[in-house]
Amino acid sequence: MGKKRKHSEAEVTAPVKKDEGAPQRPKRTLLGWKDKVEEKESDSTAFRNKEKVLVTCSRRINYRYRHLMMNVVSLLPHCKKDNKVESKESKGATLNELVELKGCSSCLFFECRKQKDLYLWMAKCPNGPSVKFLVNAVHTMEELKLTGNHLQGSRPLLTFSTNFDKDPHWKLLKEMIMQIFGTPKDQRKSKPYHDHVFVFSIVDDHIWFRNYQISVPHNEADKVDRGGLDKMTLVEVGPRFCLNPIKIFGGSFGGQTLYENPFYVSPNQIRALEKKQKAGKYAKKVKAKKRRKMHEISNPMEPDEFADMWKE
Structure with missing residues (x-):
């Protein structure tokens, strides 16, 4: 049969209580030490523009x-x-x-x-x-x-x-x-x-x-x-x-x-005016062609003397 432990060995030491008044260690990040309390205060006061x-x-x-x-x-x-x-x-x-x-x-x-x-x-x-x-x-x-x-x-x-x-x-x-x-x-x-x-x-x-x-x-x-x-x-x-x-x-x-x-002025109105101007140019060409024909009829050309010689 095994031996019984002594009463002194069975006693377990009580854990040491931490000082409640000591400040909590801040969290360490890649950019350095950060305090959680300061982050919350800064986030609450700062304005962030979320315009999209x-x-x-x-x-x-x-x-x-x-x-x-x-x-x-x-x-x-x-x-x-x-x-x-x-x-x-x-x-x-x-x-x-x-x-x-x-x-x-x-x-x-x-x-x-x-x-x-x-x-x-x-x-x-x-x-x-x-x-x-x-x-x-x-x-x-x-x-x-x-x-x-x-x-x-x-x-x-x-x-x-x-x-x-x-x-x-x-x-x-x-x-x-x-x-x-x-x-x-x-x-x-x-x-x-x-x-x-x-x-x-x-x-x-x-x-x-x-x-x-x-x-x-x-x-x-x-x-x-x-x-x-x-x-x-x-x-x-x-x-x-x-x-x-x-x-x-x-x-x-x-x-x-x-x-x-x-x-x-809308682009449609500008294009309509351009079409009217182009139509006006065409009308001017038609009038000029009629004037040339009327001028040729009223002023016939004299017969060419050398034209008969070439025919012979």
Whole structure:
């Protein structure tokens, strides 16, 4: 039979109680030590911009306009691209539903009509406002031989001409452009630096868009100090296009008309005038031909003396 243990060996030592007043050790990450309490406080107070833009187009769009849309998609890292939408009267409800499903707050809709005219809808969903533009002077990145080249996903600097602060409708357009084309700070696909500039300028009541790369010398001897703008240069990257505002609506893709451009002329009217001018040129040619015939009849030519000699 085995021996019984002594009472002293059977006693188990009581665990040592930890000091409850000692602070908890912070969690260690790849970037260093982090305190959980500080993270919660900073997250609760900081504002995070969650702006997302849905970019889509209508069916039967021209290849040139499709390339322009893809250039815009490459410039906006916070956008989401979707399938083509049929351009009907009920397209507003369809686009609002797509924006809600994609979790976006804005929409850029490229609408092509007659495979000639391109219209751009810029809308804040689902409550508005929205703007309808006619797009002219389209030049994509592929067709322009420009030397500029910036990194994809970098945040752009937005610059506006002083004309945007004159009238209320220009102020509204400026605010919408800032919210849609400005990349949020901590966006997942964006880079935390600026190396290109979006330029929006108003000339002849049209908004002209340009994209420039910020080029600085890379030699160690010619390092640019903070604020040294003299050594920086701008190189155009593209694309180029011109926006002619047609109407500003109070809702998303419709609603009350807040502004209507009095100088807008539709492309259909321009083509009709060109046809009338061409028809006028043809009518002038027909009248001139009749006048020549009447002149020949009233003024017959005298018989040629040498013609009889050649016949003999």
